[in-house]
Amino acid sequence: MTGEELLAAAEKEQAARRQAKYCVAVCAAAGCHSLGSTSIREIFQKAVNEAGLGEQILLYGTGCLGLCHAGPLVEIQRYREDSWERWLYHHVNEGMVAEIVRHHLGGDQPLAQFLYPLDDPFFRSQYKIVLENAGRINPERLEDYIGADGYSALWKAVSEMTPMDVVREVTQSGLRGRGGGGYPTGLKWSTVAKSKGSRKFVVCNADEGDPGAFMDRSILEGDPHRILEGMALAAYAIGAEQGYIYVRGEYPMAISRLKTAIRQAEKVQLLGNRILESAFNFRVDLRIGAGAFVCGEETALIGSIEGNRGTPRPRPPFPAEKGLWDMPTLINNVETFANVPAIVRNGGQWFSRIGTEKSKGTKVFALAGKIVHTGLIEVPMGISLRQVIFDIGGGIPDGKQFKAAQTGGPSGGCIPLPHLDLPIDYESLIKVGSMMGSGGLIVMDETSCMVDVARFFMQFCMDESCGKCVPCRAGTAQIYRILEKISSGTASLHDLELMEELCDLLKHTSLCGLGQTAPNPVVSTLRYFREEYLAHIEQKTCPAGVCRMGAPDAACGSAEPVQEKENCL
Amino acid sequence: MSVKTLMINGQMVSASEDQTLLDVLRENGIELPTLCHLDGLTPIGACRLCLVELAGSNKLHPACMTRITEGMEVTTHSERLVKYRRMILELLFAERNHFCSICVINGQCDLQQMGYDVGMDHVRFEYQCPAVEVDASHERFIMDHNRCVLCTRCVRVCHEMEGAHTRDVMGRGGSSRIITDLNQLWGKSGSCTGCGKCVQVCPTGALFEKGRSAAEVVKQRDFLVYIKTAREKHLWIQ
Amino acid sequence: MDSIMGTETPGNANHRARPRIATLWLGGCAGCHMSFLDMDERLMDLAPRISLVYGPLVDRKEFPDQVDVVLVEGAVANEDNLHHLQEARKKSRLLVAFGDCAVTGNVTSMRNTQSSAGVVMDRSFVENASLHPGVPRSGGILPRLLDRVIPVHQAVPVDLFLPGCPPSADLIFYLISELLEGRSPDLSDKLKYG
Secondary structure, rough: HHHHHHHHHHHHHHHHHHHHHHHEEEEEOOOHHOOOOOHHHHHHHHHHHHHHOOOOOEEEEEEEOOOHHHOOOEEEEEEEEOOEEEEEOOOOOOOHHHHHHHHHHHOOOOOOEOOOOHHHHHOOOOOOOOEEEEEEEOOOOOHHHOOOOOOHHHHHHHOOOHHHHHHHHHHHHHHHHHOOOOOOOHHHHHHHHHOOOOOOOOEEEEOOOOOOOOOOHHHHHHOOHHHHHHHHHHHHHHHEEEEEEEOOOOOHHHHHHHHHHHHHHHHOOOEOHHHHHHHOEEEEEEEEOOHHHHHHHHHHHHHHHHOOOOOOOOOOOOOOOOHHOOOOOEEEEHHHHHHHHHHHEEEHHHOOOOOOOOOOEEEEEEEOOOOOOOOOEEEOOOOOOOHHHHHHHHOOOHHOEEEEEEHHHOOOOOEEEHOOOOOEEEEEEEEHOOOOOOOOEEEEEOOOOOHHHHHHHHHHHHHHHHOOOOHHHHHHHHHHHHHHHHHHHOHHHHHHHHHHHHHHHHHHHHOHHHHHHHHHHHHHHHHHHHHHHHHHHOOOOOOOOOOOOOOOOEEEEOOOOOOOOOOOO | OOOEEEOOEEEEEEEEEEOEEEHHHHHHHHOOOOOOOOOOOOOOOOOOOOOEEEOOOOOOOEHHOOOOOOOOOEEEOHHHHHHHHHHHHHHHHHHOOOOHHHHHOOOOOOOHHHHHHHHOOOOOOOOOOOOOOOEOOOOOOEHHHOOOOOOOHHHHHHHHHOOOOOOOEOOOOHHHHEEEEEOOOOOOOOOOOOOOOHHHHOOOOEEEOOOOOOOOOOOOHHHHHHHHHHHOOOOOHH | OOOOOOOOOOOHEEEEOOOOOEEEEOOOOOHHHHHHOOOOOOOHHHHOOOOEEEEEOOOOOOOOOOEEEEEEEEEEHHHHHHHHHHHHHHHEEEEEOHHHHHHHOHHHHHHHOOHHHHHHHHHHHHHOOOOOOOOOOOOOOOOOOOEEEHHHHHHOOOOOEEEEOOOOOOHHHHHHHHHHOOOOOOOOOOOOOO
């Protein structure tokens, strides 16, 4: 494919969409899929065909529409007088399909009773860059992506820009790593670009493993070509010819869509040799993770791709200098790569106008827990947590009181009520003892026990510790044990003291980020909810009524009588 | 090879740039406890006992894997480092089942010695007492997982020195185990050459020769450096 | 650390002049007590300076009040152990975890890899019995086992730790002498496990 052919293909696709009577996008993301959206789509197709509308209706599966709690979702679009009209049907079932086809698609009469208002704050307060194609494209069709200006950034780069131009554009955008750390992406790219090595590699970290997080998954499933394009741009910028996507084995749908996308792109020379007839070569291969959380840590991920046991090693040297097979390697997260095509297409300046002074652009969050609108959202940096939880998220269900929000998963911390007006950016979140993390946002209400929450995350870290370094391997087990004692009302203040010492140890002496951040949920719940811990220890009560007090304490000398046997002396 | 000058605990010290910080410290008589490190094996920085403070860095660095740089300022025994080292040892002693009194290597054990070095008179953590196995299937050696600290010296010596790669690590976190081949009994291993290097490098009584009773084992570790030097200098090719 | 001379303590000054020392034998092999006896002729030096008021070496049923130092041998393995230890802690000013079993659990705690006391009792009295297998259950004959054997400091606060299996007679003598001199014994360069 040449650049001209790419532009022509885009034109053609856009025209087809505009000419269609209606575009019907059925959410095909994992959430809606598990609510039966795949069969809804088939039923839709059948009903459309039966109504004789098959030629005029574009029907396709699409990426996550965001409002996961109201699935299966179907978005209907129509191009009219230079703008798009949109309707969103929620909780779609078989019966509704027939009516929608008859009245809306056939008779141009939208069914108001089934519609979700698109002027709801859930939609109004969002700003979509990474998720811009949700609803617009079928993730399994390359042509759809091309129609949505896909690969135009790559064409722009290879035809008009030098590699350093691309780096400069990304640096100027102010984009920072979306995997959690927030390291400036442009700086990382320019470091790898300047590192010397006979080969270089681009790696996409798609080993999303935080409990309650599904941002990367949604991006991979909903817009796989976007990641490929982002990686290709990175490869062009740093001088790599080989890329790997390290995706976790628990995401079969993402894997299959990525495989499809790679095959499609290779077929038309958007990947492979002489991309878009330029001198730039780039290949992407998938590497499937086997379910270890620690493999999201970059040095462990490298080990795993190399075929070794996925355990971290001390840095320096950093992967930018010595990564895959000791060659300079650029590792970015899925969402980071997903931002890149838009940045190159629209310019770094454009991107840097969104967000706050130090945190640019948008952030995708997965809302979970005690919140009305569980789902996937994308918001500009700097928006307040209150807006996210109460406007977009719709607040706490059942009239309960908000208690805390956990960001950053097992590496993050909880943010209590007094900090709700905090702007969401890297620095503010760290200041209150949490972190941006990859975008999981778990909301807790008055019925959540913070000791129990800390215990849950500590168990997660204990189970996911790779076992290489002592503080993480043995320390998480000891902290977990103390949390178990606290939540069963059998701990002493001395135990609490010991636990705090252990938290300090893990933070400062663990080998990798997993161990260093493992104490965060404990430290932050202790910081804001110490009285809850004390209630468990001193009054032996759980204020939220979650923990079962006085459970037999298996590990510490409770005098359980020996069971009497029939065959006694 | 250029020479660098660095400051260790307030003292100026010179060192050649190919040395690790741990080498330099030891050369200058500053002892740090180490478990996973052994001269002759690739360092991995896993036990975290040799962590030191470097001026200008808010992180702690494992001396065994830290390359020296000009003007580096190192602190080896600050209050918190001393505390952390003791805690790490306490964690190790509480993790598996270490009973010095009945152990074959009592008196010669690296782990025990490090406990003394950091002044650990008791362990404040709960003993985890896991039920772990003993593999006595090999003709001459025994692997007692109760005493294993997962330092992976045996894994590395088998891979790097013997070239057999009989040993590796399986599982994760606290359930990590040193395994033989694909988690087979040692006696059934097809790749083990029976060289016994793993037994010699093991810091504790986890690997030992059969027929030894309590406090009867003495391990020989310096052979590694001989082999490594000989290999690097091609001493066996005349 | 307080002096154990106890001269400031009000009460019978003559009696208080000799520090009251007790020993306690919990779940252990009595080896530490043997090592105590291994002080040999040094026991003669100690005899006029201390009052040995309780322990396996003394014919006394109840743990006395106002003990200055108690050396606790053995781990806490059953209800009786726990009871005696708590009693000793209440009535003593200074409690020394005496020997590896007291400090770490040691051999006594090897049964902890089994899930519970019941499993251990079965193993001992049923599985391995060649004659009349059965767990003894008549009350008052055997104290109930705790599910887990714990070192002394996990049951009560401990003032001093003297590891060793057993601690050598020299070390015991050093510890007691230092205490008698009103000094806090420094064991940091004398540690020995096993």
